[in-house]
Amino acid sequence: MKTNNIKSAGKMLSVLECFSTVDRRLSLADVARRTKLPRSTAHRLILTLKEIGFLEQDHSRDEYRLGIKLFELGSIVLANMDVHRVAKPYVDALSTLSRETVHLCVFDGMKMVFIERGAGGRSGPNNATTTMEASPCHCTGVGKAALAFQSDLVIDRVLGMGLPAYTRNTLTDPDRLREDLASIRQRGYAIDDGEIDIGVRCVAAPIRNTSGHVFAAVSVSGPATRMTHERVQSLAPVVMSHAESISLQLGYSNGDSAMAPVPTTPIT
Incomplete structure (x- = not known):
């Protein structure tokens, strides 16, 4: 079970690492291609990350961007x-x-x-x-x-x-x-x-x-x-x-x- 949890966490991290100051918004297809994950798996991970605030969705473009929760956590890391x-x-x-x-x-x-x-x-x-x-x-x-x-x-x-x-x-x-x-x-x-x-x-x-x-x-x-x-x-x-x-x-x-x-x- 622990191994599966680590693998899942690693996959979620790979999704987050797709984004950068250059690639601020990405579609599901972009994320699936960059992570080399099946589209269904990428979609499931994106929904999970969205639910906990690590990703936000731009509905007008059907694209995703890093969520404000990551900024909040990063600010805590920086302060510490x-x-x-x-x-x-x-x-x-x-x-x-x-x-x-x-x-x-x-x-x-x-x-x-x-x-x-x-x-x-x-x-x-x-x-x-x-x-x-x-x-x-x-x-x-x-x-x-x-x-x-x-x-x-x-x-x-x-x-x-x-x-x-x-x-x-x-x-x-x-x-x-x-x-x-x-x-x-x-x-x-x-x-x-x-x-x-x-x-x-x-x-x-x-x-x-x-x-x-x-x-x-x-x-x-x-x-x-x-x-x-x-x-x-x-x-x-x-x-x-x-x-x-x-x-x-x-x-x-x-x-x-x-x-x-x-x-x-x-x-x-």
Whole structure:
């Protein structure tokens, strides 16, 4: 019975995972095709998820979308995450210091999940509010900063999922990406040079938990016209020091680190 329950839960999870920020609404046929489940089974699972509030139906289109109940549960998870509470002042400090957008993300084993986004005070499309959404590891600053410090097994798994090109700068060759990850481990920070958005440049650093395992990352990103290569180099040690401070607050200790002070002067 326990095995059957696990299988049923897995099937329901596969239905929920069909949806994304791109595929916000899906029909029954879409879900059945993506999950490779019989149409009747997909329909039964959808009805169950709808009944408990995990899915909602758009009757005008006969399509489904993720339900508000998931947002409520996600908000509880977010509020209970130590890294979210601990990192908030450092995210705000980096936003003030850099006057650019700051992202705090957690590695879920396959991709990066945004849990905090701080606006840097400048006008433009990069200013945003706190949100929860996912991004790939192979072409984002936070993703590469986290992935570089994972085991070979985890890196192989992520690379095995494919390296789709988002821009002409995306690293789609596994060997080249591995070389980049090795460089990140050596210098301590990652750079996204227009790899997911051709007009945006980013610098990111890893965050460690009590045991020293890298499970998150923080980044500063902005238009490439402002985030020049020289500015990225000047921001890199600041981003690393704030990531280190978050790690220390979470219980990590490397024996000789001090927490970064709250900055008062923006870096231009």
